[in-house]
Amino acid sequence: MYKASRFSPLASVIRHTVISLPTPVNISTWWNFGSLLGVCLATQIFSGLVLSLHFTAHTDLSFYVVIQSFGDVYYNWWFRALHANGASFFFIGLYLHIARGMYYGSYVFKEVWSVGVVILLLVMASAFLGYVLPWGQMSFWGATVITSLFSALPIIGSDVVIWLWGGFSVDNATLTRFFGLHFLLPFTVAGLAGLHLFFLHDQGSSNPLGVSSDFNKVVFHHYYVLKDLVGVCFFVGPLLGLVYFYPWLLGDPENFIEGNPLVTPHHIQPEWYFLFAYAILRAVPNKLGGVVALAAAVLILFYMPFSPKTSIKGLSFYPWGKVLFFSLIGVFILLTWAGSKPVEEPYVVVSQVLSFLYFFYFLLIGQLTRIQDKLL
Amino acid sequence: MAGWTVGKKVLATALGMGATGGAGLYVALDESVKADLTLHPPKLPWSHKGPIDSFDHASIRRGYQVYKQVCAACHSLKYIPYRHFVDVFMTEDEAKEEAAEIIVRDGPNDIGEMFDRPGKLTDYLPMPFPNSAAAAYANNGAVPPDLSLMVLARHGGEDYLYHLLNGYCDPPEGVELGEGQHFNPYFPGGAIGMAPPLYTDIIEYEDGTPATQSQLAKDVITFLSWTAMPEHDERKKFGMKAMLVLIPFTALCYYKKRQYWSLLKSGKYVYNPKKY
Numbered sequence: 001m002y003k004a005s006r007f008s009p010l011a012s013v014i015r016h017t018v019i020s021l022p023t024p025v026n027i028s029t030w031w032n033f034g035s036l037l038g039v040c041l042a043t044q045i046f047s048g049l050v051l052s053l054h055f056t057a058h059t060d061l062s063f064y065v066v067i068q069s070f071g072d073v074y075y076n077w078w079f080r081a082l083h084a085n086g087a088s089f090f091f092i093g094l095y096l097h098i099a100r101g102m103y104y105g106s107y108v109f110k111e112v113w114s115v116g117v118v119i120l121l122l123v124m125a126s127a128f129l130g131y132v133l134p135w136g137q138m139s140f141w142g143a144t145v146i147t148s149l150f151s152a153l154p155i156i157g158s159d160v161v162i163w164l165w166g167g168f169s170v171d172n173a174t175l176t177r178f179f180g181l182h183f184l185l186p187f188t189v190a191g192l193a194g195l196h197l198f199f200l201h202d203q204g205s206s207n208p209l210g211v212s213s214d215f216n217k218v219v220f221h222h223y224y225v226l227k228d229l230v231g232v233c234f235f236v237g238p239l240l241g242l243v244y245f246y247p248w249l250l251g252d253p254e255n256f257i258e259g260n261p262l263v264t265p266h267h268i269q270p271e272w273y274f275l276f277a278y279a280i281l282r283a284v285p286n287k288l289g290g291v292v293a294l295a296a297a298v299l300i301l302f303y304m305p306f307s308p309k310t311s312i313k314g315l316s317f318y319p320w321g322k323v324l325f326f327s328l329i330g331v332f333i334l335l336t337w338a339g340s341k342p343v344e345e346p347y348v349v350v351s352q353v354l355s356f357l358y359f360f361y362f363l364l365i366g367q368l369t370r371i372q373d374k375l376l
Numbered sequence: 377m378a379g380w381t382v383g384k385k386v387l388a389t390a391l392g393m394g395a396t397g398g399a400g401l402y403v404a405l406d407e408s409v410k411a412d413l414t415l416h417p418p419k420l421p422w423s424h425k426g427p428i429d430s431f432d433h434a435s436i437r438r439g440y441q442v443y444k445q446v447c448a449a450c451h452s453l454k455y456i457p458y459r460h461f462v463d464v465f466m467t468e469d470e471a472k473e474e475a476a477e478i479i480v481r482d483g484p485n486d487i488g489e490m491f492d493r494p495g496k497l498t499d500y501l502p503m504p505f506p507n508s509a510a511a512a513y514a515n516n517g518a519v520p521p522d523l524s525l526m527v528l529a530r531h532g533g534e535d536y537l538y539h540l541l542n543g544y545c546d547p548p549e550g551v552e553l554g555e556g557q558h559f560n561p562y563f564p565g566g567a568i569g570m571a572p573p574l575y576t577d578i579i580e581y582e583d584g585t586p587a588t589q590s591q592l593a594k595d596v597i598t599f600l601s602w603t604a605m606p607e608h609d610e611r612k613k614f615g616m617k618a619m620l621v622l623i624p625f626t627a628l629c630y631y632k633k634r635q636y637w638s639l640l641k642s643g644k645y646v647y648n649p650k651k652y
Contacts, residue, residue: 025640064455067455067524067525068455070605070606070607071460071606071607077607077611078611078614081611218640222636223636223637223640226629226632226633226636226637227633227637229629229633230626230629230630230633233622233625233626233629233630234626236622237622237623237626240615240618240619240622241615241619243615244611244612244614244615244618244619245427245611245612245615246427247611248528253528253529253530253531253533254529256525256528256529256604257521257525257529266564326389326392330392330393330396333396333400334396334400337400
């Protein structure tokens with residue numbers, strides 16, 4: 001009989017991960033986002049599982065089934081609102097978690113950082129696949145626009161698109177495979193999150209000062225269990241506020257119209273968390289160039305561990321580095337705004353300038369910190 | 377910047393963010409006037425808009441009457457069954473009576489024939505046209521959209537729909553309309569296929585409310601808000617209960633966190649150099 005004693009492997013893993021884990025005493029609120037993302041992932045998997053019990057992945061039925069479930073399945077409106085808004089909060093957490101990593105130099109943990117970027121890519125893919133499932137206008141046309149981007153690949157492009165679609169346009173075959181993939185990917189993300197933590201716990205968390213904290217650590221429980229719980233409360237509060245009082249604030253009204261291949265919406269745009277990448281995609285007048293820029297906007301994060309090393313980890317003690325970093329935040333927010341605008345002047349020029357500034361950060365930050373290091 | 381106090385740094389950050397946001401807002405506002413040729417609907421004080429406001433169920437009932445007698449001639453409500461009316465704005469008997477007014481094709485029966493029968497609670501509201509081609513043919517080529525989700529499916533929601541219904545006017549100089557089209561500044565493009573559907577006393581309310589044009593529009597849109605969000609009242613009630621639990625729980629967690637951390641937070645590091 002299996003005895004769960006303090007020496008059992010499972011109890012040992014739990015103890016070393018969340019109970020007796022030595023954690024720096026001075027990590028700030030920015031370090032809460034890791035656990036918050038875990039909570040988001042669990043919420044999305046749980047609410048998604050419940051929604052999948054009442055979902056049919058067929059072009060004739062998907063939209064109808066999703067709408068009908070509001071009135072006919074007890075509390076399905078809650079799970080749908082939680083899942084839709086939970087995705088937005090997932091991305092808020094992701095972007096803040098990455099921003100923390102960029103600011104405090106967490107990318108020096110190469111394995112942790114690389115697994116984290118893979119998680120980001122998979123979560124973005126999962127969010128895109130999930131948005132297609134209700135089969136509204138924006139679901140259908142968003143799927144059409146993004147899958148069509150693969151036709152820009154030289155030689156094999158058009159074949160890749162037909163293979164992705166499962167036919168000659170976005171249709172039932174596309175919807176069913178998107179449902180299967182959307183169901184599968186979060187479990188892959190969960191596994192990668194475990195790997196992410198495994199690599200992190202090999203070295204231990206960094207801290208805002210960027211120095212070694214080996215001489216001053218505390219146990220994770222109760223200190224950081226309670227701190228993370230407070231973080232969860234402050235994060236879940238606004239999420240539930242949206243779910244209960246303004247469930248469709250972040251959504252697009254077009255997605256309450258059933259997908260119609262014969263009627264194109266005036267403004268095809270993704271959800272807010274993809275708008276920065278959408279702006280970068282549309283800023284390049286060439287199709288392949290735009291696709292490369294779109295991919296580079298996210299893949300450039302893989303470069304961070306190979307950027308020039310600084311004497312002091314992070315940007316806390318680099319004033320011009322901080323100015324550049326917060327400019328990047330401003331550029332990111334403005335790119336998100338620009339992505340929601342139509343492809344007209346002056347938004348085209350604004351997107352192009354902002355896209356340049358976005359990539360320029362990654363080139364300039366290493367040089368700026370190196371100049372200050374030389375002055376020391 | 378190294379010698380700046382915390383207050384100065386916060387001020388500089390706030391000024392920077394404010395300047396960026398202000399510049400972005402200025403550009404957005406400036407361009408929103410130039411780039412858009414559609415009139416944006418002003419906000420209205422809907423009785424169900426607040427975070428703890430429920431629907432006006434009497435208004436939903438009147439709105440159903442408006443839909444049935446005015447809108448149902450062209451617009452469907454294909455996602456709404458009669459059973460949803462029960463305990464919202466009708467009793468079960470009233471809803472059964474309402475459903476029984478329609479004739480529904482059903483079958484096959486025991487001998488394999490399709491037959492017509494009076495509607496039941498489980499039936500959906502009838503479609504005015506058998507298919508979209510028939511709808512387009514009867515409406516000058518424009519298909520009247522289904523109204524079940526219309527409040528959620530348009531930017532501006534209730535405000536847009538209200539102003540659309542009440543905003544018909546003569547086209548400005550130079551604007552050409554096609555045959556059978558009407559001018560409405562709130563409709564994208566200005567040319568709408570629907571004639572002004574509402575005017576004062578077009579119907580007589582069963583509860584005696586004066587049927588002014590604005591009252592008719594307000595009631596039918598409240599009804600359509602309900603069709604789009606049938607979970608609305610329960611959702612807000614649930615929300616109030618959730619906040620009643622979440623807010624004290626958050627305060628308790630915060631207190632316990634501060635209590636546990638107080639020893640570490642009030643610790644001092646003292647450097648005592650060795651005296652040789």
